[in-house]
Amino acid sequence: MTPDDLAQRLxxxxxxxxEMYYTNTWPHLRLNKRTVRFTENHYEQILELSEQRSTSQVRKTTSADASAELAKLLTRKRSA
Incomplete structure (x- = not known):
């Protein structure tokens, strides 16, 4: 499928x-200097990468929130 087809599908x-294929973030086939194509397997891999990225972002946010809460608790205990 073409990059335009993939964009519509996603x-x-x-x-x-x-941007994602220029930076080699997403798998793709480069047939020549100007022609890029994606297979069904590439599409599935892109979906998996997106799911993994979402999960890691949630974990980072959760860790950041937990750290902020811990800092608040420590500040309160020191003040008391």
Missing amino acids: GVSLRMVR
Whole structure:
């Protein structure tokens, strides 16, 4: 499938798809200097990468929130 096909299928902009393959973040086939294509396997891998990224972002946010709560508790205990 073309980058435009992939963008429509994922519901993202063509610009995002291009950025992801230019930076080699997403798997793709480069047939020549200007031609990039994606297979069904690439599509599935991209979905898996997105799920992994979402999970790691949730964990980071949770850790940051927990750290902030711990800092608040320590500050309160020191003040008391």
